[in-house]
Amino acid sequence: MNLQQCLDVVQTLFEGRLPQASELSSFIDACAPDAFSGPVPAEAAAMESSFLAEAGLSERVFEPAPKENSLSPDDARHLRDVLFNCARRRAQEHFGNRIYIRGLIEISNICRQNCRYCGIRAGNAQAERYRLSPEQILECCEHGYGLGFRTFVLQGGEDAWFTDERLADLLRRIKSSWPDCAVTLSVGERSLASYGLLRQAGADRFLLRHETADPVHYAKLHPAAQSWQNRMNCLRALKACGYQTGAGFMVGSPWQTTDCLVEDLLFLRDFQPEMVGIGPFIPHAQTPFAGFPSGSVERTLVMVAMTRLMLPFAMLPATTALGTAAGDGRERGILAGANVLMPNLSPREARARYRLYNNKLSEGAECADNIRELRKRIQATGYEIVVDRGDFKSC
Numbered sequence: 001m002n003l004q005q006c007l008d009v010v011q012t013l014f015e016g017r018l019p020q021a022s023e024l025s026s027f028i029d030a031c032a033p034d035a036f037s038g039p040v041p042a043e044a045a046a047m048e049s050s051f052l053a054e055a056g057l058s059e060r061v062f063e064p065a066p067k068e069n070s071l072s073p074d075d076a077r078h079l080r081d082v083l084f085n086c087a088r089r090r091a092q093e094h095f096g097n098r099i100y101i102r103g104l105i106e107i108s109n110i111c112r113q114n115c116r117y118c119g120i121r122a123g124n125a126q127a128e129r130y131r132l133s134p135e136q137i138l139e140c141c142e143h144g145y146g147l148g149f150r151t152f153v154l155q156g157g158e159d160a161w162f163t164d165e166r167l168a169d170l171l172r173r174i175k176s177s178w179p180d181c182a183v184t185l186s187v188g189e190r191s192l193a194s195y196g197l198l199r200q201a202g203a204d205r206f207l208l209r210h211e212t213a214d215p216v217h218y219a220k221l222h223p224a225a226q227s228w229q230n231r232m233n234c235l236r237a238l239k240a241c242g243y244q245t246g247a248g249f250m251v252g253s254p255w256q257t258t259d260c261l262v263e264d265l266l267f268l269r270d271f272q273p274e275m276v277g278i279g280p281f282i283p284h285a286q287t288p289f290a291g292f293p294s295g296s297v298e299r300t301l302v303m304v305a306m307t308r309l310m311l312p313f314a315m316l317p318a319t320t321a322l323g324t325a326a327g328d329g330r331e332r333g334i335l336a337g338a339n340v341l342m343p344n345l346s347p348r349e350a351r352a353r354y355r356l357y358n359n360k361l362s363e364g365a366e367c368a369d370n371i372r373e374l375r376k377r378i379q380a381t382g383y384e385i386v387v388d389r390g391d392f393k394s395c
């Protein structure tokens with residue numbers, strides 16, 4: 001694909017139309033040819049075969065696409081600039097220069113699941129486990145309210161202690177103490193009845209990344225007990241219960257191809273989530289993916305920008321993973337069309353133990369206590385952090 005054809009794709013996206021899947025794939029490769037930040041380890045092929053066999057799938061061996069840099073590095077940079085400018089313009093049409101903040105409270109790092117990329121997976125015997133008490137969570141909300149947060153995100157592993165009754169009680173206590181605040185849950189896969197009950201108890205939003213829209217790729221990232229179909233069913237159940245629903249995916253996860261990313265875009269277009277979290281894959285030392293390279297920051301930014309053009313009203317965070325992978329990742333995320341930041345409100349000792357991947361940021365501007373530093377950094381990019389629930393609005 002030459003530069004003019006690539007610019008035509010940006011124009012098509014800017015006009016609210018979606019190009020053909022093959023054009024999208026060539027466009028992503030032209031914008032950000034490197035999928036990974038380093039070489040894929042030698043054992044990747046054997047791992048892939050064994051994971052596919054575990055899932056009962058026929059072999060489909062990943063081959064990193066041969067580098068066909070259709071554009072020179074200068075042209076690719078120019079193309080990314082045009083794409084990010086368009087995404088930024090689209091975001092500014094709907095949100096002005098406002099950036100919404102959510103206070104992230106990591107309520108438990110105990111999890112029954114075994115996602116292969118995650119540092120707090122059940123199989124990681126070295127993870128130091130913790131669970132916040134309801135009182136500790138309420139203290140975090142109180143502290144966060146004083147700092148200007150009007151959304152609290154309760155995020156945790158799939159911890160059986162958090163039954164429907166306990167979570168519902170907690171939600172009611174939060175909503176009665178801070179009725180002007182929104183509560184987002186991010187507590188994994190549950191039943192339709194559970195999602196319904198928690199919604200009635202006051203939860204406004206729910207984040208559940210789809211991780212990959214390609215079921216074969218999903219089977220490589222998760223053990224056979226965790227099904228792609230169930231993840232999709234859960235996402236549909238959340239929408240049916242009336243949540244503002246968040247999907248999302250990692251960029252550069254092991255065995256991800258450009259076509260996987262196109263599948264993700266097509267899924268987002270069909271599902272129309274109200275929120276989308278997109279961050280680079282970053283390995284964790286105590287997981288099966290320890291030896292894999294991180295995903296590319298440029299490719300992540302390209303996916304954020306394309307998502308913004310496809311879903312103009314969506315709430316798109318500049319994710320912690322983006323800030324971890326690049327010192328200025330949050331700012332670059334905003335300049336590529338993101339409009340949300342999620343500083344960490346968890347108690348300091350919990351933050352250090354909620355290690356989803358290596359070197360995960362939880363200090364500095366990532367820490368809610370340093371909201372003034374974050375405000376300054378965001379102001380320097382021409383944006384303003386606002387005190388607002390930041391609900392999804394479709395016009």
Ligand code: SF4
Pocket residue numbers: 111112113114115118119120121122156157158188
């Ligand atoms: S990604 Fe979530 S569900 Fe999977 S192991 Fe980690 S905390 Fe558990």
